[in-house]
Amino acid sequence: MCGLAGVWCWDTPIDRPAIARALGLLDHRGPDGNGLWISEDGKVALGHTRLSIIDLVTGEQPLSHPNGKLQLVVNGEFYDYERIRNDLTARGARFRTRSDSEIALWLYNDSGTRCFADLNGEFAFILWDAGAGRLIAARDRFGIKPLFYAVQSGRILLASEIKALLAMGVPAQWDVEGFLDAAHVLQDGTLFSGIRQVPPGCYLSATRHGITIQRYWDAPFASALSPIEDEHGALDQIRAQMSRATRWRMRADVPVAAYLSGGIDSMSVLALAAATTNRAPDAFTIAYEDAAYDESHRAESFATQLGARFHRVPVNGAALADHFATSLWHSETACFNPHGTAKFILSKAVRDAGYKVVLTGEGADEIFAGYAPSRVDALGGSAAMQAMIATRDRATYAVTPQHTATDQLPLIAQRFGTVPTWLRHQMAHLLGVADLLRDDLRAAWSTDRPLAAFLKYLEPWTVPALDTVDLGIALMLKTTLPNYVLVTLGDRMEMAHSIEGRLPFLDHQVVELAWRLPSHLKIRDGVEKFALRQAMRNLLPADAVDRQKHPFIAPPTATDAKHPFGAMIRDVLHGPALAALPFFEPRKVRKLIDRLTSLPPEDRLRLEPLLVEIASLCIIHDLFKMSSSSDPSAQLSIQMPSTEALA
Incomplete structure (x- = not known):
């Protein structure tokens, strides 16, 4: 707004x-x-x-x-x-x-x-x-x-x-220590030294005597919620709460549009909005060149079914390359795929069509267990099951790390009694990043470092005993949802074009309801978002309800030197910014780039997120004229919430 x-x-x-x-x-x-x-x-x-x-x-x-x-x-x-x-x-x-x-x-x-x-x-x-x-x-x-x-x-x-x-x-200074702690992903830090975020569900209180952060809401970690065991009643409540949340988000003194993909999240929001107003909002959909990642035909079919005016927004490799740096200027954080750039282009199309408000489907995966790691946890977490799930969908495979670092997370196992696959994936990516660090940084880094910082960040919050599925969801809500998803795929890309995104799935009453669902209603027989699918079945096409989750990512092309986006990534990584970054050893990165042509396609695909992240850091370095000087000294003490304050 x-x-x-x-x-x-x-x-x-x-x-x-x-x-x-x-x-x-x-x-x-x-x-x-x-x-x-x-x-x-x-x-x-x-x-x-x-x-x-x-x-x-x-x-x-x-x-x-x-x-x-x-x-x-x-x-x-x-x-x-x-x-x-x-x-x-x-x-x-x-x-x-x-x-x-x-x-x-x-x-x-x-x-x-x-x-x-x-x-x-x-x-x-x-x-x-x-x-x-x-x-x-x-x-x-x-x-x-x-x-x-x-x-x-x-x-x-x-x-x-x-x-x-x-x-x-x-000062525009890199936070080197924070980067090694993954604070910009797993905590409330940023890439910028001395700059932090007010955490979600919290307020900052500043007086002349100091600054404190107080939490005012934390339902996902509440242990006193009574679970919903009545399946039919749960489905009725999901429909009712989502209908209310969508109706409230249609309230505006200007027209409201909607983002639409081929998945049940955005389809559900559009269908509920149409039922609220007796007229479906205009629907805007990204159309990729690669058919494996393009959902525009499915989206158009559903929009036509509802009577919504459909807007196809073509996004090709040249457009991703052209707008990548600008989207990073707005997000101010690193990314692993240009899907944020695609959202940047989509938001511009919404604004050009005369809209200021758009409904979105973000948040559904984090509260109803929509991601592949949650399915892996529900199915026992075996490596074979994980590989089977990942290879069922190329888009899922493209964002699934090669290693799960199962035996390298003892701190998490000791703290929670289980290790969610989501966190294993986070650490697998960090291991890939660590291998390319400057020699002195790599010698001082281990998986315990970001994990210890992560656990310290979580200390003020009381986390009850949760099964692996629910623990993974709870931790995502605290970390990658606000620090990545809602940045690169949400507010920052929308507000870059003066568009306000509204998220019915993240109405806190919807989340509190979803949290009361037992895991077997979130995932059943390997089917993610089971309760949401069943609740929305009468509103959506059967093939959409029964379709496996398709992650929203742009076609991976960073390792293809002949593709416009891949060529841009190579130019960035061969430029002077890589050596100016205080994180990476240039020879290691360029050796990896030189090896790409000899690798099988599957291995190249797995390296996409790593190369895009490093390139995005190089671009941020140039955009903000970053330095690696020491932190500015603070005049007041900053304290995380005390246990008493959170009671």
Whole structure:
């Protein structure tokens, strides 16, 4: 919906031109308006760039409470806000706008940080409480909307994107230690030294005495939820909750479109949206050249069945090569496949068609067990079963690591009593990365390093005894969902073109329901997302319901020197940025590239994610003019949540 920037300088006035530069770099997130509030003493500033979706006339921000003590900027949407607004009005609230954002101001005024219990949606916000001398920065339960922060030289800075923090004076430095810990994937870190994320389901509280991170929601790790054993009742509840979540996300003062693939996630959302409005939203679908990865014909057939106007968006290798660097500028993180670039191109097509809001199917795999690793866990985790599952679908095989590192994860086995295949895959990829590290870094690296950092990150959260399937899902929700999926395939690619994505599957009431499903309703006889398939069977074509999960990835071409994308990757890896990176030994990487032509196609396919990731880091290095200097010193202590705070 919008872009946010905030700063609190404890001892000196803020740098006003720096705030202006930051907001300028966030213009793509909010091209419809720009607002800035600065405190009387000149030490606190909240900035906002607006994408107008609800209340097109009076919804400008920052928002101020009549008492003059509360200032607020919001990114995203709060759903069911009319009901909350009416309740607050009956209790004396005097709203100045008709926007959904203002309810957060009045809820906080009434109940402080207990307000989060009443907020449902995709959101991030920054609130200045002058009466308490406190700054609050919050992020939605799943990290759909981004929010970064840095503490530096007697000030705290916050923004929707890292580039805005750089514009406010944070140095563009690689976090070498964080990279070795995989903090940008498995924790709340970033690739940038001194810059962290407010974790999903948490709020940051800053005073002159320090900064703490408090968690306000964590249902996926809750052990007290009563499981649903009634299968028919569970299916009815899934349909009802998904219908409600989709209906709420159709609420807008501008038209709403939908992304559509050939899978049941986006098809379900489109079908439910059509039932809500009696008219299916326009459907936008990526069309790849490679038939093994193209789902546009299946999508078009379903759109026609629903009466939705269908938009095919061709994405070829040349387009992926041309837009790869720009998509990385917006994502600010490494990727293993140009699927994010494809989403970048798709979002541009939506905007060019005149839309600002789009429904998406992200999140379904993470809550209903849709990925191949979950199937492997459900079927016992044997290597033979994993190979069988992976080779049933080329797209799945392309993102399945060659090694599962089963015997190299004792820390995880000791901590949880089991090791999810998803985490084995993560470590397998990290092993491939580690083999190409500079010699001094490789000598100091072992699998225990990122695992120990990962477990330390999880310490404040109480993880109950879970079976392997549910443990894998729970850990994905905390790591790769907010840190990769919702970045490279979500908000950052959509907001690059001023498009707001809305995710019915990540309505927290839907997630809480899905978490109560026993594993045998999530995966049955090797069929992933069993409960979702059965719940949506009457709305979708039978061949879609019964079809195996097809991962959303772009055709792997990075190892093909004759392909436009592969040629671009080789040019990058033979360029000067590789040697400038503080991570890799160039001779190791180039030796690997030289070996590609002698490898079987299956081995080349498995190397795709590794080469794309290294190339993406090279491009980020050039885009942001990165250095590898030491971290800036912080003026305040930053603490992870205490166990007492999370109770």
